[in-house]
Amino acid sequence: MKLALILNTIDPRIGGVMIMGDRGTGKTTTIRALANLLPEINVVADDPFNSDPTDPELMSDEVKALTASGQTPAIAQMQVPMVDLPLGATEDRVCGTIDIEKALAEGVKAFEPGLLAKANRGILYVDEVNLLDDHLVDVLLDSAASGWNTVEREGISIRHPARFVLVGSGNPEEGELRPQLLDRFGMHAEIHTVKDPTLRVQIVEERSQFDQEPNAYLDNHTDNQKALQDQIVNAQNNLANVNIDHELRVNISQVCSELDVDGLRGDIVSNRAAKAIAAFEGRTEVTVDDIRRVITLCLRHRLRKDPLESIDSGYKVSKVFRQVFGLPDEEEADIAA
CATH class of the missing domain: 3.40.50.300 (P-loop containing nucleotide triphosphate hydrolases)
Incomplete structure (x- = not known):
């Protein structure tokens, strides 16, 4: 999640x-x-639509008309x-x-x-x-x-x-x-x-600490929060530099095809998510492991299913992914280990 x-x-x-x-x-x-x-983010000041001051695709018609006339709108941050x-x-x-x-x-x-x-x-x-x-x-x-x-x-x-x-x-x-x-x-x-009693106790204790002293709890996690925020900002800036090999793109589309996914949204989202996870981890090349970590999240809800079934748990996606990418099944990997 x-x-x-x-x-x-x-x-x-x-x-x-x-x-x-x-x-x-x-x-x-x-x-x-x-x-x-x-x-x-930068927005046009006093604009009810949070218009972007530089991107025409994210401007309201009024702001577009203003910039077209040569005027520069006031900029604010929010x-x-x-x-x-x-x-x-x-x-x-x-x-x-x-x-x-x-x-x-x-x-x-x-x-x-x-x-x-x-x-x-x-x-x-x-x-x-x-x-x-x-x-x-x-x-x-x-x-x-x-x-x-x-x-x-x-x-x-x-x-x-x-x-x-x-x-x-x-x-x-x-x-x-x-x-x-x-x-x-x-x-x-x-x-x-969560089924593990130790983890459940940890969650309860964390919640109790927050309820007793919210400000102190937040202060204790400020550094971790800032580090994660910086990592996200760097990933946003580096996303355009991330490449995904043509063969990997073909394999993603083959997975979608074999799973009989309707349309092409599954292919597009899987490619974008794989690039985003590579950018998040500071890399410029998408790996097979990046695709493995996101493809179930991107495809599980797109599979055709019987009306009486719930959404696939991810096993079907994972199995086809391993077949297409030439990886051993999880059961075989466990036996080999």
Whole structure:
């Protein structure tokens, strides 16, 4: 789970993470902690859409017009936005609303930005995503696919950039996710309750220390947090320099083909995730081991399955991966050892 989240912060184009697992396993806590690891970003000052001052793809139409006229917008810095999308949210709250009266009376587009505007260039987190209303799922699918949110009301049309890392969590016992939405998540992680008593005690003790003295607990982990933040920033900067050999790319696509994965998203995400993990570890060449560590996360939720089955545990992906890459099965490796 942590690896998948970190890789998405290094390369948001991976497409987000779906985290499914038992209740009380720290899914929400881990996801909300992610925002503190990210460096501040440059935005256009007083812009409700967190527009990038240099990248036209991440600018609102107003900022584009301003820069096209030769003016330089004021720049501010802000923490990467982390936006929660509540299950009971209305479509207007998610997409934004247009004040029709003001538009008619004053002749201006009076737009009240929604959650998608606030999440631009940040993280959009949906807890219990498998319980989300279908109409909101459709809205998320449109924005995730195009990177833009369009609001149409009474003949007035407004659009703004909505590029975000989509992170969802849920308990599979409470319902399955629609296949269309599941496919939009770049990676899928499964979380199970820790069985080892020693680890459980350690988790309980850590939680108790935090509850008793939160500030002291945070101070004790500041250095580790800063080191991880620096590692992520370096990986973001070095990502463009990472190469993946043509033969490895062919093998990734062969794995996807033999697993009968629909479409090409599995191939694309696996390549991006492998490059991100190499950048995270300070390397410029992707290795077979990099692919092994990410390919299950990237493909397990894309396999065609019987309606009565749950998502593949990863065994099928791992088996085909080892066959294609010429590695011994895990059982054979254990026997040889």
